[in-house]
Amino acid sequence: MMLPLMIILQTSFTAGVATADTPMEHRNLWLAYAFVFAMQAGYALWTAVQWKKIKSRS
């Protein structure tokens, strides 16, 4: 579970820093979009890694 969590935190942090000087309206918009894609990509990646692990065991 650490991998997707790290991806989510890093993406959100990067998006937050990159948009720190912009008004809250824009910053929160980009943070929201970053969170959506990071969360979904993180979960998909975790599932793919688990597939690899289970294939190597069977």
Add this chain to the structure above:
Amino acid sequence: MKKFLWLWLIATLTVLAWGFHLAIFVAPTEATMGNIQRIFYYHVPSAIMGMVFPYVNLIGSLGYLYLRRNNPLRALAMDALALAAAEVTLVFVSIGLVTGMLWAKPAWGIWWTWDERLTTYLLLWLLYVSYMLVRRFSSTGQTYTLAAVISIFAGIDVPIVYMSIRWWRTQHPSPVFFGGPDAGLDPSMVPAFVWNILGWTMWGVFILVLRYGLERRRQQVQQQIANSALDAGLEGNA
């Protein structure tokens, strides 16, 4: 099946990319809220998926409860479906909550309020967190049954979440769809919404199938390990 899944993934990513383009570059800026309204194109599809997949979870859980005594193998398949749907639900509900808060701060001036929609939605999230915790840490031998019962509670909460903005006066905006004569979306915003809801539905189905397949494989490996241990034990006794 593998080829079909790859084609499905490519189609899904194409739809999502087009939906992103429409949401950011094509849909007009909303007059009152400004650009922050564009969160709507991701918040609402995620929230809807967060209320659809609990019913896949519920079907799997009820199937498990019904079959667990007379057909354990099929019950395991139903449980795998329930688990996959629970995880997908948790992802979508988490996104719904976080994007909602990110929208609320500039729109309302606060990150959170205990109104009926938000509270019942948070309860849904907590129920699925509990579901995952029970599956991860329970060692009673009744883990699958306990988890299935939690999913029944979640199934009861979903219609309350849906109806909360109709039953009560809430700070959450009134329903955009099926909300009466004043409800609705400006026609220029409809394509961005429709493509995104299509894309996230396709994504949800894709990830559900992938996760279900993974859980079934895990169950098979576990079964093989148990059989090997049993065989080794029998040989040792002989």
